[in-house]
Each structure stands twice: as structure tokens, then as C-alpha cells.
Amino acid sequence: MMNYKSGAAPRPGPTTPGPAIKATDLTVVRGPRTVLKGLHFEVPQGQITGLLGPSGCGKSTLMRAVVGTQAKVTGTLDVLGEPAGSAPLRSRIGYVTQAPSVYLDLTVRQNLEYFAAILIPGRGYAGLRRDYVGKAIADVDLESHHDALAGTLSGGQLSRVSLAVALLGTPELLVLDEPTVGLDPVLRRDLWNLFHEIAGRGTTILVSSHVMDEAERCHRLLLMREGEILADDTPDALRHRMDTETVEAAFLRLVDEATAAENSTPQASGNSAPQTSGNSSTKESSR
Numbered sequence: 594m595m596n597y598k599s600g601a602a603p604r605p606g607p608t609t610p611g612p613a614i615k616a617t618d619l620t621v622v623r624g625p626r627t628v629l630k631g632l633h634f635e636v637p638q639g640q641i642t643g644l645l646g647p648s649g650c651g652k653s654t655l656m657r658a659v660v661g662t663q664a665k666v667t668g669t670l671d672v673l674g675e676p677a678g679s680a681p682l683r684s685r686i687g688y689v690t691q692a693p694s695v696y697l698d699l700t701v702r703q704n705l706e707y708f709a710a711i712l713i714p715g716r717g718y719a720g721l722r723r724d725y726v727g728k729a730i731a732d733v734d735l736e737s738h739h740d741a742l743a744g745t746l747s748g749g750q751l752s753r754v755s756l757a758v759a760l761l762g763t764p765e766l767l768v769l770d771e772p773t774v775g776l777d778p779v780l781r782r783d784l785w786n787l788f789h790e791i792a793g794r795g796t797t798i799l800v801s802s803h804v805m806d807e808a809e810r811c812h813r814l815l816l817m818r819e820g821e822i823l824a825d826d827t828p829d830a831l832r833h834r835m836d837t838e839t840v841e842a843a844f845l846r847l848v849d850e851a852t853a854a855e856n857s858t859p860q861a862s863g864n865s866a867p868q869t870s871g872n873s874s875t876k877e878s879s880r
């Protein structure tokens with residue numbers, strides 16, 4: 594968790610020009626495996642960028658690198674104009690992991706008050722903390738449950754408490770690791786509406802999913818496979834370029850092309866970049 598220096602006012606919104614995230618030759622090794630393989634990409638500010646791909650392709654690892662919790666990261670990774678993981682970024686990024694990170698024996702409000710006290714310590718900020726807690730609870734539509742113990746909430750409600758914690762302090766970048774896993778279609782729709790509302794206020798959102806219909810709700814997509822980026826595009830451009838009805842079909846076509854390219858190159862190794870249709874936004878040409 595990150596906090597504000599005493600006397601420093603919390604930051605209200607985007608303050609840095611340029612992309613929210615810029616990666617150059619981003620490589621991550623975990624154990625014996627190279628999990629991210631020399632990625633080049635940018636994430637624009639104020640939009641929802643979806644990080645999609647099959648289980649194990651490296652989505653969480655990429656997100657961990659962005660928020661600065663991943664070891665053995667090489668290449669260049671700038672976030673909001675600063676090197677990923679640097680101290681000034683701590684109060685500017687909200688991160689929701691796959692596991693709800695809340696205390697089950699505290700109420701919704703107590704959880705938020707606790708994290709707000711760490712984020713913005715000091716008696717002088719008591720009023721500001723109260724405002725942030727109230728706003729975060731309202732944002733995730735949990736006002737009717739603010740006094741409920743977190744341990745008594747449903748899975749969807751618990752996910753929303755985690756999201757509320759990440760929203761404290763109005764971060765410029767929100768990194769959400771599969772926030773809709775296990776939620777019913779109505780809750781998923783409501784959460785995506787909330788993401789759009791948050792992005793509409795200028796917050797950049799990087800959100801991972803392996804549910805392809807969620808790709809259609811993103812402004813941009815990074816499609817991943819085996820630690821590489823197969824495509825970096827808008828959903829419309831991707832469907833158009835691959836001549837498919839859905840992003841899912843476009844993704845499957847890209848995977849087939851990459852597999853065929855690998856199979857037709859005898860010396861191809863697991864670290865080789867897949868061949869795609871030659872669009873300027875594919876990994877090959879963005880190097």
C-alpha cells in the first residue's frame with residue numbers, strides 16, 4: 594500500500610502527457626520460464642485497454658510489472674511518465690488483484706477507512722478520508738451494504754469492495770486483474786458500465802480478462818498468447834482487419850496464423866514472434 598507524504602495534497606486527476614504506459618522490449622523471467630518475451634506496446638491515457646488471452650499467457654505478470662510488484666523485469670517500462678515501480682507512482686495507481694484483498698472481519702466501511710488511513714495518513718486529512726470513503730462506496734454501489742461485514746458479502750459484492758479500495762484517492766491508472774471472474778452476466782454488465790464511467794472521468798484502465806465478449810467493451814485491446822502480443826488495436830480495427838464478426842473469431846484467426854507460421858519455420862523457438870497479417874500494430878512491426 595502506498596501513502597501520501599504529510600502535507601502533500603492528494604492528486605486529483607491525470608497530470609502527465611503522453612501514454613499512460615510505454616513498454617520497450619519488456620521481458621520477465623519467472624522461475625525457469627521467460628514469461629514475457631520482449632514486448633513493445635503503449636497504453637493511451639483515459640481509455641479502457643483490455644488485456645486478453647488464454648490462461649497462463651502472462652496477463653497477470655504484465656500487470657504486476659506495471660504496478661511494480663514483479664521481479665526480474667528487463668527492458669524499459671514507463672508508467673505515467675515514471676519508471677514502473679518508482680515511489681512517486683504509488684499513490685497514482687489503483688490495483689485490484691484476482692484475490693479480493695479485504696478483511697473479512699471488518700465491515701465494508703471499516704475496510705475502506707483502514708486503507709484510506711494508510712493511503713492518506715494524518716489527522717489533518719480526516720475530512721478528506723471521509724469524502725474518499727463515501728465516494729468509493731457510492732462508486733461501486735455498496736451504500737446499502739456499508740455496515741455489512743465483508744465476510745457476509747457475495748462474491749460480486751466482495752469484488753466491488755476490492756475495487757472501491759483501489760478507487761480511493763482517485764488514481765490516474767487503474768489496473769484490474771480479471772475483475773469479473775465468477776460474476777453473473779448482470780453484475781459483469783454493471784461493472785463494465787462502472788469502468789466506462791470511471792474512464793469517462795479521465796482515469797486510464799488496464800483490465801485483463803479471458804472472456805472474449807468483454808473485449809468488445811474495451812477502447813483498445815492487447816491480445817496475448819504465450820508471452821507475446823499478437824495484436825494491439827481497437828476492437829473495430831481488429832475485426833475489420835481479420836475480416837471476422839467478433840473479436841473472439843479475430844483472435845482465433847490470429848492464433849491459427851501464428852501457429853502456422855511457427856510450424857512452417859523449422860528453427861522457430863518458443864521465443865520467436867508470431868507472424869500476423871502485417872498490420873502496423875502487430876508485434877513484429879512495432880519493434
Ligand SMILES: Nc1ncnc2c1ncn2[C@@H]1O[C@H](COP(=O)(O)OP(=O)(O)OP(=O)(O)O)[C@@H](O)[C@H]1O
Binds near residue numbers: 655
Ligand atoms: N511464481 C511463479 N514462478 C514460476 N512461474 C510462474 C509463477 N507465476 C506464474 N508463473 C508462470 O508464468 C506464466 C504466466 O502466468 P500469469 O499468471 O501471468 O498468466 P495469466 O495470463 O495471468 O493466467 P490466468 O488468466 O490463468 O490468470 C504461466 O505459465 C505461469 O505458470
